[in-house]
Amino acid sequence: MKEIAGGVCAPRGFRAGGIRAGIKASSPKRDLALVCSEKPCTSAAMFTANRVRAASVLVSRERLAGGNCRAVIANSGNANACTGEAGLAAARRMADLAAEKLAIAPGEAAVASTGVIGVPLPIAVIEAGMDRLVRSLRGDKAGHDAALEGIMTTDTRKKEISLEIEIRGVPVRLGAMVKGSGMIHPNMATMLCFITTDAAVSGPLLDRALRHGVKRSFNRLTVDGDTSTNDMVLVMANGEAGNPPIDAGGVEFEAFQKALESLCVYLARAMARDGEGAGKLLNVAVRGAADEAAAEALAKSVAASNLVKAACFGADANWGRVLCALGYAGVPFDPNAVEVRFAGRRGSLLVCRRGAAVPFSEDEAKGILSEEEVWILVDLGGGDGNGTPPDPLNLGSGEAVAWGCDLTYDYVRINGDYRS
């Protein structure tokens, strides 16, 4: 597996583009994006678990049921959520416009939106921009960049990746872009993630690989505990790589699934690092749990704790808050067997053994917690943890890693006045 350039345009046969249509009236940034494949695709998608769903989510869920999506049109600056019948009509029109301009079937075009909730989507503005949007399509990194800018809101960094693997000697590529910064919590986020691949892979196996990847990545991510109304992860596979089609489990499928998981984990970490107001990336690893689900629940509980996040902001080695957050995760464990370490580039520091304090250097702890990437390592078995953070792509049984960020003044500032 190697990293390559190009984003969603790295896989053969994909184009992307983006323009400033004028949805974000006050911003000079692009706000409308299109990603599409020249050839038909198999596709898989996952949507928010929130019961309040944006119109784009309702429309895309319905239209993508056939698993043949090959294009997605997306806007930022307006979530088109809580907008009633008019919002649904606007989302349908937006998807129809993309399908018409690209001369594909309605069931081949997805629609996605992100931004403020409860404001009518200015569909006329989008319609007026459609020709420009289609003309902006390019098969290179510049096309990817323009599309990615078009879906960003409070994001401060471009979050993207592209990879190449070999399947039976044939180079196969995957590319992705993601937006997401606040309103992010396990079971997806205010995140839109578009993944392209030139692998030939059947719809059911694409779906299986996506569910696995999302479970191990985006669903272990939390910025603020708020599950958005607009989440969507879409993967489109056009088969242009020419690999022997993957239509059953086996080493080829495993290799593809691992690449997709790796891509998702990379993007989940990138989103945590770019969480609203975040100053640092918080990794929480739990080992020694009864099973993976228990480890996941415990790790997520710690990563989501406002008190842990605030302590992380202050570089305060308040490990008691870690124990506290483990305790309300709803998972049985023995508090008297827990071991906690803080770890970073400069090494690791044991701060709690058998559920109680051990002497440690506050200066050393402050140093570790001041790094840009902090690990909290929890061993429920009072085990032999050597303080080395686990590889999230090679976890043992009863292990899981969750991601979050610190809670900062900037988070409050950004969200105290988002609409203005």
Place this chain on the structure above:
Amino acid sequence: MKEIAGGVCAPRGFRAGGIRAGIKASSPKRDLALVCSEKPCTSAAMFTANRVRAASVLVSRERLAGGNCRAVIANSGNANACTGEAGLAAARRMADLAAEKLAIAPGEAAVASTGVIGVPLPIAVIEAGMDRLVRSLRGDKAGHDAALEGIMTTDTRKKEISLEIEIRGVPVRLGAMVKGSGMIHPNMATMLCFITTDAAVSGPLLDRALRHGVKRSFNRLTVDGDTSTNDMVLVMANGEAGNPPIDAGGVEFEAFQKALESLCVYLARAMARDGEGAGKLLNVAVRGAADEAAAEALAKSVAASNLVKAACFGADANWGRVLCALGYAGVPFDPNAVEVRFAGRRGSLLVCRRGAAVPFSEDEAKGILSEEEVWILVDLGGGDGNGTPPDPLNLGSGEAVAWGCDLTYDYVRINGDYRS
């Protein structure tokens, strides 16, 4: 039901006191408190749902099983949580010291702690202060005040109440103190609440009334989503009022239970108002739910949302975040029937009808959301809500009220460096 003075010393036969023992080395405030009854009591208590429980919680749970608690010793500045066997021994010793000095049985004395987690409790300091502590006991408001100061941590206000009701013509009194500001979430909080009453009431009925009151108050309170390791609510009833003993359901029990509920609701609201860094009290009322439990889950989800809390801080009428938080509460409802109002002293403002925007004055919204007490009124039935906040003590079926506060810079500041 009328409000009276005196706090926990308002009911006849109770004394309270507090001293600075030196547990909080850097603070001039009292840090050790004692509340006790001259006569034997019936008692009931509830403890944290966190699986990581402070030593004081473990010891009190065990000792109070008989339902005859008549004294509680409590310290601030140290939670005595995650302190291993030594912590358990210290909690037992602390309870024993209180029982010895008051010449009561070990099963009659509870122990409670609040403060930083994971630091050994300086039991020698407490032991050295015991004689002074007992000498500080008084049967008046000054005794109450001293005890209350002794259990406060980041609290900025004294949270206390005392009430008088009549039961069959006999005046019966209830009094209470509570501490709690951060690490507060439904299913109790970092809260210690000690309630006294001179009612004659049997143990089982006292327990029933307490569970009812806690469910309707403290368990609908959230400051930061963190359920503490140390929560405890204790009620002691010494019968000194001389009312005909309440030992069965009926109007007398109902009157007592309502008074206890009223006291708990008052204190829950006071804690939300005094949430760490809080600038305002957030009340969330939900009506039209399938049942009370559904209404409670929805109201709590909104009150706990970091994004709603941050919008409340910024006085930003971002009602979409209210819909979003309802949507991830795990309760079925029709998003297209929801009505949302913001309300305050100056009236109420409809901002969402049938799940979508209605035109409203941003200035008026800003005015309402800038008040010290803000209501978010949610009607799931798209109903005939007239914008009047409900009385939390007289809720209809399918209704619930939850309490929280805004998320502020000060919350981050306070919790970014709590231990220092």
